[in-house]
Amino acid sequence: NAGVMQNPRHLVRRRGQEARLRCSPMKGHSHVYWYRQLPEEGLKFMVYLQKENIIDESGMPKERFSAEFPKEGPSILRIQQVVRGDSAAYFCASSPFDGPYEQYFGPGTRLTVT
Amino acid sequence: DAKTTQPNSMESNEEEPVHLPCNHSTISGTDYIHWYRQLPSQGPEYVIHGLTSNVNNRMASLAIAEDRKSSTLILHRATLRDAAVYYCILIPLIQGAQKLVFGQGTRLTINP
Numbered sequence A: 001n002a003g004v005m006q007n008p009r010h011l012v013r014r015r016g017q018e019a020r021l022r023c024s025p026m027k028g029h030s031h032v033y034w035y036r037q038l039p040e041e042g043l044k045f046m047v048y049l050q051k052e053n054i055i056d057e058s059g060m061p062k063e064r065f066s067a068e069f070p071k072e073g074p075s076i077l078r079i080q081q082v083v084r085g086d087s088a089a090y091f092c093a094s095s096p097f098d099g100p101y102e103q104y105f106g107p108g109t110r111l112t113v114t
Numbered sequence B: 001d002a003k004t005t006q007p008n009s010m011e012s013n014e015e016e017p018v019h020l021p022c023n024h025s026t027i028s029g030t031d032y033i034h035w036y037r038q039l040p041s042q043g044p045e046y047v048i049h050g051l052t053s054n055v056n057n058r059m060a061s062l063a064i065a066e067d068r069k070s071s072t073l074i075l076h077r078a079t080l081r082d083a084a085v086y087y088c089i090l091i092p093l094i095q096g097a098q099k100l101v102f103g104q105g106t107r108l109t110i111n112p
Helices: none
Strands: A005-007 A010-013 A019-024 A031-037 A043-050 A053-056 A065-068 A075-079 A088-095 A109-113 B009-013 B018-023 B031-038 B044-050 B061-064 B070-075 B084-092 B106-111
Touching (some): A043 A065, B009 B018, B018 B084, B018 B106, B044 B061, B044 B084
Parallel strands (some): A010 A109
Antiparallel strands (some): A005 A019, A019 A075, A031 A088, B031 B044, B031 B084
């Protein structure tokens, strides 16, 4: 059973460009979470999605950031007009159920904004 | 969100047991106690979780105090690969509320 997959693993964008980060959850998992880890800082929750629904987006910046988890295909975290402060590691996790169950993390996408 | 308190760092020797403490004095009756770890340059990894009873799995054991105000993650025989930051996190039994709130964790160093 393949684990959580994220791509790309490394992404370089110039200021003002768009970044699209993809996350394929583990097979059978319909709950996806995105977390961000800024350099030398801790992990911060961004958004929790179920198929076609955003459940909790309390950690998402109000502008430029959006996330989706369509019925078919991977979850996408989209950052428009990136700035240097967006440089970070973005981790996706998945779980099979809604509840206090373990979350399985992907290897992350390391975004560098130049 | 109920808060947890962990030591910033701990050090142990290879092949010895390690006891990682976590205080959560404001825990509610339906909060689950989860432990995750993050190895250098990797994503977090689930370790173990429990509610009231002690739990064992292939990675570790979780000892939960009778009053649930503290818990201890036990690595029975540490290896160099166990060097990581360990996070103790409380997750409520509320639908849609299982985001992980990471504190500063405990940075565990294993000496060869």
